[in-house]
Amino acid sequence: MKAAILNEMGRSRPYANSKPLVVEEVDLDPPGPGELLVKIKATGLCHSDLSVINGDRPRPMPMILGHEAAGEVVECGPGISDLKPDDQVVMAFVPSCGSCLPCMEGRPALCEPGARANGAGTLLSGARRLQFHKKPINHHIGVSGYAEYAVVSRRSAIKVDASLPAHEAALFGCAVLTGVGAVVNTAKVPAGCSVAVVGLGGVGLSAVMAANLVGAAEIIAIDTVQEKLEVASRLGATRTVKAGPDAIKEVRDLTEGGVDFALEMASSVPALQLAFDITRRGGTTVTASLPHPDHRFFFPAVVLAAEERILKGSYLGSCVPVRDIPRYISLYQRGKLPVDKLLSEIVSLEELNEAFDRLADARSIRQVMTFY
Numbered sequence: 488m489k490a491a492i493l494n495e496m497g498r499s500r501p502y503a504n505s506k507p508l509v510v511e512e513v514d515l516d517p518p519g520p521g522e523l524l525v526k527i528k529a530t531g532l533c534h535s536d537l538s539v540i541n542g543d544r545p546r547p548m549p550m551i552l553g554h555e556a557a558g559e560v561v562e563c564g565p566g567i568s569d570l571k572p573d574d575q576v577v578m579a580f581v582p583s584c585g586s587c588l589p590c591m592e593g594r595p596a597l598c599e600p601g602a603r604a605n606g607a608g609t610l611l612s613g614a615r616r617l618q619f620h621k622k623p624i625n626h627h628i629g630v631s632g633y634a635e636y637a638v639v640s641r642r643s644a645i646k647v648d649a650s651l652p653a654h655e656a657a658l659f660g661c662a663v664l665t666g667v668g669a670v671v672n673t674a675k676v677p678a679g680c681s682v683a684v685v686g687l688g689g690v691g692l693s694a695v696m697a698a699n700l701v702g703a704a705e706i707i708a709i710d711t712v713q714e715k716l717e718v719a720s721r722l723g724a725t726r727t728v729k730a731g732p733d734a735i736k737e738v739r740d741l742t743e744g745g746v747d748f749a750l751e752m753a754s755s756v757p758a759l760q761l762a763f764d765i766t767r768r769g770g771t772t773v774t775a776s777l778p779h780p781d782h783r784f785f786f787p788a789v790v791l792a793a794e795e796r797i798l799k800g801s802y803l804g805s806c807v808p809v810r811d812i813p814r815y816i817s818l819y820q821r822g823k824l825p826v827d828k829l830l831s832e833i834v835s836l837e838e839l840n841e842a843f844d845r846l847a848d849a850r851s852i853r854q855v856m857t858f859y
């Protein structure tokens with residue numbers, strides 16, 4: 488099958504010239520016990536893919552990236568009886584074993600065997616099913632969707648409505664799950680509160696939509712790019728603020744001291760700093776960022792107690808994918824979450840390098856690679 492291989496992290500920009508992703512003919516083993524062979528239909532381009540390409544999120548090489556994917560089941564490995572060929576599945580980028588402590592506590596995003604497999608570049612079983620010239624290739628967080636086919640753990644796949652176009656279905660696997668989940672599950676924003684969202688990519692705009700859905704009274708969208716602020720306004724932001732030196736004062740003035748919930752979705756420490764600084768006394772700052780492991784975040788420790796401030800991380804939107812992906816799809820189908828508005832460009836497997844330049848330059852919202 489055709490697949491885009493990343494051989495090396497940290498190539499120079501533009502990627503259109505340095506070509507970190509190379510399309511090759513790759514071998515794929517059949518699915519083992521508890522695994523599925525999926526024909527990939529659509530895979531989004533996410534900041535976390537870019538973070539592997541640029542080296543912010545170091546992973547074993549070589550690797551086939553792409554984790555926001557939707558496709559059709561082709562073959563079920565031994566032991567799978569609840570899926571059949573032609574079922575449409577969306578991949579969740581943390582496989583959940585179902586039996587470790589976080590899984591049993593209802594926090595599958597923190598699955599321990601899942602995190603170990605993702606870090607090692609294997610499937611949940613520990614296997615690598617991908618080879619190039621007989622040498623194993625690493626899986627990207629259990630998915631590797633920049634390929635015509637993928638073998639994935641059953642525990643990475645969520646069955647969804649087959650009538651949903653795959654390029655829309657794919658978005659529910661990362662952008663929507665992460666952004667909506669951060670509002671609904673991590674922050675648990677009550678109706679009538681004030682919310683700020685810093686960083687308006689696919690995840691941030693999903694959070695804007697969710698804040699609108701749950702009835703936030705004030706939704707302040709913050710980004711450096713004017714066009715993204717305009718998209719946020721169309722998706723329910725009540726005000727927009729250009730990120731920059733004046734942003735803190737501007738938001739504090741607008742909200743009499745800060746927002747109840749500030750959500751940081753730009754994947755950078757300065758953005759987290761901004762989100763923290765615009766959170767009001769007693770408020771909550773949520774971050775879905777995955778900056779480089781060496782980066783540090785500093786704040787006056789006294790504010791945690793003296794202002795009863797809460798700082799929370801949100802991974803996979805604190806979601807239970809098997810519960811939340813079908814829920815969010817149903818909200819989309821009822822017109823409550825206009826997820827299709829996130830789509831900016833449809834690209835081919837061969838156009839990924841140029842498309843990652845657009846993502847790195849913040850010139851797009853959510854691009855999706857499709858095979859149709």
Ligand SMILES: [Zn+2]
Nearest residue numbers: 533535555661
């Ligand atoms: Zn992602």
Ligand SMILES: [Zn+2]
Nearest residue numbers: 584587590598
């Ligand atoms: Zn687990």
